[in-house]
Amino acid sequence: MKKIKNPFTEKDSSRKEYNCFGCSPFNEMGLKLEFWENGEEIVAKWMPSKSMEGWLGVLHGGIQATLVDELAGWIVLLKKNTSGVTSSLNIDYLKPVYISKGEVTIKGKLTSTEGKIAKIECTLLDGEGKECLHAKADYFCFPEKIAKAKYHYPGIEAFYE
Numbered sequence: 440m441k442k443i444k445n446p447f448t449e450k451d452s453s454r455k456e457y458n459c460f461g462c463s464p465f466n467e468m469g470l471k472l473e474f475w476e477n478g479e480e481i482v483a484k485w486m487p488s489k490s491m492e493g494w495l496g497v498l499h500g501g502i503q504a505t506l507v508d509e510l511a512g513w514i515v516l517l518k519k520n521t522s523g524v525t526s527s528l529n530i531d532y533l534k535p536v537y538i539s540k541g542e543v544t545i546k547g548k549l550t551s552t553e554g555k556i557a558k559i560e561c562t563l564l565d566g567e568g569k570e571c572l573h574a575k576a577d578y579f580c581f582p583e584k585i586a587k588a589k590y591h592y593p594g595i596e597a598f599y600e
């Protein structure tokens with residue numbers, strides 16, 4: 440698997456301005472996600488902690504939703520070569536994600552594009568590899584020019600060494 444570079448950390452102003460709850464390494468409260476590419480799939484691994492709990496021992500469903508939403512956002516950056524915003528997110532919570540089972544894996548891919556909407560599917564596997572969540576996300580994609588001018592999209596080459 441190929442590690443994806445996070446180009447948003449590289450500007451001088453990043454520490455002050457780059458605060459994405461999902462992926463900024465500078466946001467103390469955030470999830471600090473990092474990403475890998477495996478062919479068509481984008482993959483992240485993340486360690487759940489007690490502070491992210493809902494029901495006793497179970498990873499909060501809102502955090503699970505954030506994990507797949509963030510992954511889908513990066514799938515747009517990497518596979519649509521632009522930036523976008525979540526237009527809809529549908530989640531089937533199939534099994535509880537027990538924090539005690541350790542590191543979860545989130546993976547997903549672009550399945551189709553309908554006009555400005557990228558259709559993305561993601562799964563979340565618990566520490567034992569069991570599929571606990573399946574998500575379908577629709578992402579509204581900005582034209583690349585707008586993404587560059589308004590949304591700090593750095594161009595696809597910035598994500599690779």
Ligand SMILES: CCCCCCCC/C=C\CCCCCCCC(=O)SCCNC(=O)CCNC(=O)[C@H](O)C(C)(C)COP(=O)(O)OP(=O)(O)OC[C@H]1O[C@@H](n2cnc3c(N)ncnc32)[C@H](O)[C@@H]1OP(=O)(O)O
Nearest residue numbers: 447450453456457459509512513524525526579582585591
């Ligand atoms: C120095 C460091 C900097 C770092 C920077 C940060 C890096 C972060 C890195 C990585 C992050 C990636 C991961 C993200 C994960 C999180 C995702 C989220 O949480 S997203 C938030 C939740 N979602 C929403 O808030 C959507 C709310 N919904 C909407 O805005 C609308 O419903 C929308 C866009 C989904 C559909 O709206 P319609 O159906 O009306 O579509 P139409 O009219 O075609 O366009 C809407 C707007 O799009 C722009 N637009 C579209 N096409 C354009 C074009 N050709 N030219 C210019 N603008 C265009 C325009 O501004 C337009 O807005 P007008 O109302 O006209 O102001």
